[in-house]
Amino acid sequence: MSTVDQLGRTAPLTSGQMAMWLGAKFASPDTNFNLAEAIDIAGEIDPNIFIAGMRKVADEVEATRLGFVDTPQGPRQVVAPVFAGEIPYLDLSGDSDPLAEAERWMRADYTRNIDLAHGQLWLSALIRLAPDRHIWYHRSHHIVLDGFSGGLIARRFADIYTAMADDNAAVPEDSRLAPISQLADEEHAYRESGRFPRDRQYWTERFADAPDPLSLASRRSVNIGGLLRQTVHLPAASAQALQTIAQELGTTLPQILIATTAAYLYRATGIEDMAIGIPVTARHNDRMRRVPAMVANALPLRLAMRADLPIPELIREVGRQMRQILRHQSYRYEHLRSDLNMLVNNRQLFTTVVNVEPLRLRLPFCGPPSQTAQPLERHGGRPRHLPVRARQRAGPADRLRRQPRGAHRTGTGRPPAPAARLHRRGDPAAAAGCRPDRPARRRRAQAIAGRLERHGPRGARHAPHRTDRSAACRQPASHRVALRR
Structure with a gap:
C-alpha cells in the first residue's frame, strides 16, 4: 500500500513530519533544515549505472518523491508517482583542485533553504574527482528523512548498484525498504497501546x-x-x-x-x-x-x-x-x-x-572499491x-x-x-x-x-x-x- 495513491490524494503528516513542518514554518529565515552527506568512493564507478541505480532507489523510497501542501485541514503530504527531479553528474577531474570545487558545489546546495511546496526536497549527485575517485553526495530536507534513513538508503543503493554492475544480478531482499504507510500504521498502533x-x-x-x-x-x-x-x-x-x-x-x-x-x-x-x-x-x-x-x-x-x-x-x-x-x-x-x-x-x-x-560501516560498491562516509552538515531542524x-x-x-x-x-x-x-x-x-x-x-x-x-x-x-x-x-x-x- 502506498501512502497516497497515484491520483494525487493527500495523507496526514506523521508526528515527526509535523514537528519539522511547524519548525520550518515558524523558524527565522536563516534556519536551515537540510541534512547532507558526502560518501568518498575509492574505485571506478560507471556513471550510467550509478544514475540508473539511484533512480531505482527513488522509485522504491517514497520519501524521495514527497511533496507537502497547506490545506484548510492542515498540512498534508503527497507522493509523486515517479521521481521527476534531477540526479546531477559532475565531472570535475579536469579542474586544478577538483575536491575544493566539489566542496564549493555541495556547500552551495546544502546551505540554501528548500521550499516545502515547490523545491526538490531530496537530491543525489555523483561527482567525479578522478578516474578512481568519486563522491556520492545526497541531501534532503529534514521533513522527509532523518539521519537513520540516510544509512538505510545508502545500504540499499550499494546493493542495487552492485547487482546492476554484476550483469543485473538479484538485489538482496534484506535491504528492501518499506513505504511510509507502514510507519503511519506503527505510529497509530503505538498511540493505541x-x-x-x-x-x-x-x-x-x-x-x-x-x-x-x-x-x-x-x-x-x-x-x-x-x-x-x-x-x-x-x-x-x-x-x-x-x-x-x-x-x-x-x-x-x-x-x-x-x-x-x-x-x-x-x-x-x-x-x-x-x-x-x-x-x-x-x-x-x-x-x-x-x-x-x-x-x-x-x-x-x-x-x-x-x-x-x-x-x-x-x-x-x-x-x-x-x-x-x-x-x-x-x-x-x-x-x-x-x-x-x-x-x-x-x-x-x-x-x-x-x-x-x-560508526557507519563501509559500503561495498561492486566489491573491491573501499568507501568511507564523511558527513558534511547535519542540522537537527x-x-x-x-x-x-x-x-x-x-x-x-x-x-x-x-x-x-x-x-x-x-x-x-x-x-x-x-x-x-x-x-x-x-x-x-x-x-x-x-x-x-x-x-x-x-x-x-x-x-x-x-x-x-x-x-x-x-x-x-x-x-x-x-x-x-x-x-x-x-x-x-x-x-x-x-x-x-
Missing part, C-alpha cells in the same frame, strides 16, 4: 518541575547568518584511551562523551539541575527500521550535578538515564512540551544537544545554542570527530567563546577535568557571557588553559574527581 500512556506518565512526572534550559548565552537572539560549525579530530590514541576508560567502568563510549560534555557545561555555568537534549531514532521495532522517513526524536537527559561528583558516578548516572530515555523514546518531544504547557510561551526543555553517532556531535570514523587510524556548533552567529564571523573553547580542548576527558589534583578554574556564566558581549569571542582567538591528562589517566578511574569548580 498501553506503552503510550506509560511513556507519557514517565516524562510528565520526570519533568513536572522542569529546570530552565541550560545555555551558554546571556540572552536569546534572532538567528543571523545561519549556524557556525567547528570540527576537531581526536587521534586514534585519544579515542582508544576513551575506549579503555569505558571498559574500566563497564560503560560505553557515547555515555562517556555525554558525561564529559555535561561536566564541561557544569564547570562553565555552575548549573546543578541540568537538562541536555539527546537525539534518538524513536524506531522501536524492525518494521519502523525499514522505512526511510523523518522519525527521529530528541528527549531531555536530566542530571543532578555537584562540585564533588566523581566522573565514574556521573558516567554511570548518564548510563541509567540513557536506558530510561531509550525505553520511553517513542513519546514525542513536541507532545511533552504540550503536556507541560510550554507551547504558549515557546519554552524549551533544552537548547544544548549532544549527539553521538554510531530546531535552533540550538550549542549542538555537539561526535562521530567515529572507520579506517586504519580510527578517530573521533567532535563538532561543537553554535546556533547563532555573533556578527563577527567567529563562534562564541564557549563553543570555541570546547572545540579547542579537543580531548573530552581533559574538557571534563579528570585530574583530582587540579580543580577547574572558577567561571560564572554571567562573566563568560558578559565578556563575549563586551569583547567578542576571545576564546576563538586565544588557546584556553591546557589540561595535562596523562597523569590523571594513569590513575584508577574510580579515583578521578570530575566537577570541582
Whole structure:
C-alpha cells in the first residue's frame, strides 16, 4: 500500500513530519533544515549505472518523491508517482583542485533553504574527482528523512548498484525498504497501546518541575547568518584511551562523551539541575527500521550535578538515564512540551544537544572499491545554542570527530567563546577535568557571557588553559574527581 495513491490524494503528516513542518514554518529565515552527506568512493564507478541505480532507489523510497501542501485541514503530504527531479553528474577531474570545487558545489546546495511546496526536497549527485575517485553526495530536507534513513538508503543503493554492475544480478531482499504507510500504521498502533500512556506518565512526572534550559548565552537572539560549525579530530590514541576508560567502568563510549560534555557545561555555568537534549531514532521495532522517513526524536537527559561528583558516578548516572530515555523514546518531544504547557510561551526543555553517532560501516560498491562516509552538515531542524556531535570514523587510524556548533552567529564571523573553547580542548576527558589534583578554574556564566558581549569571542582567538591528562589517566578511574569548580 502506498501512502497516497497515484491520483494525487493527500495523507496526514506523521508526528515527526509535523514537528519539522511547524519548525520550518515558524523558524527565522536563516534556519536551515537540510541534512547532507558526502560518501568518498575509492574505485571506478560507471556513471550510467550509478544514475540508473539511484533512480531505482527513488522509485522504491517514497520519501524521495514527497511533496507537502497547506490545506484548510492542515498540512498534508503527497507522493509523486515517479521521481521527476534531477540526479546531477559532475565531472570535475579536469579542474586544478577538483575536491575544493566539489566542496564549493555541495556547500552551495546544502546551505540554501528548500521550499516545502515547490523545491526538490531530496537530491543525489555523483561527482567525479578522478578516474578512481568519486563522491556520492545526497541531501534532503529534514521533513522527509532523518539521519537513520540516510544509512538505510545508502545500504540499499550499494546493493542495487552492485547487482546492476554484476550483469543485473538479484538485489538482496534484506535491504528492501518499506513505504511510509507502514510507519503511519506503527505510529497509530503505538498511540493505541498501553506503552503510550506509560511513556507519557514517565516524562510528565520526570519533568513536572522542569529546570530552565541550560545555555551558554546571556540572552536569546534572532538567528543571523545561519549556524557556525567547528570540527576537531581526536587521534586514534585519544579515542582508544576513551575506549579503555569505558571498559574500566563497564560503560560505553557515547555515555562517556555525554558525561564529559555535561561536566564541561557544569564547570562553565555552575548549573546543578541540568537538562541536555539527546537525539534518538524513536524506531522501536524492525518494521519502523525499514522505512526511510523523518522519525527521529530528541528527549531531555536530566542530571543532578555537584562540585564533588566523581566522573565514574556521573558516567554511570548518564548510563541509567540513557536506558530510561531509550525505553520511553517513542513519546514525542513536541507532545511533552504540550503536556507541560510550554507551547504558549515557546519554552524549551533544552537548547544544548549532544549527539553521538554510531560508526557507519563501509559500503561495498561492486566489491573491491573501499568507501568511507564523511558527513558534511547535519542540522537537527530546531535552533540550538550549542549542538555537539561526535562521530567515529572507520579506517586504519580510527578517530573521533567532535563538532561543537553554535546556533547563532555573533556578527563577527567567529563562534562564541564557549563553543570555541570546547572545540579547542579537543580531548573530552581533559574538557571534563579528570585530574583530582587540579580543580577547574572558577567561571560564572554571567562573566563568560558578559565578556563575549563586551569583547567578542576571545576564546576563538586565544588557546584556553591546557589540561595535562596523562597523569590523571594513569590513575584508577574510580579515583578521578570530575566537577570541582
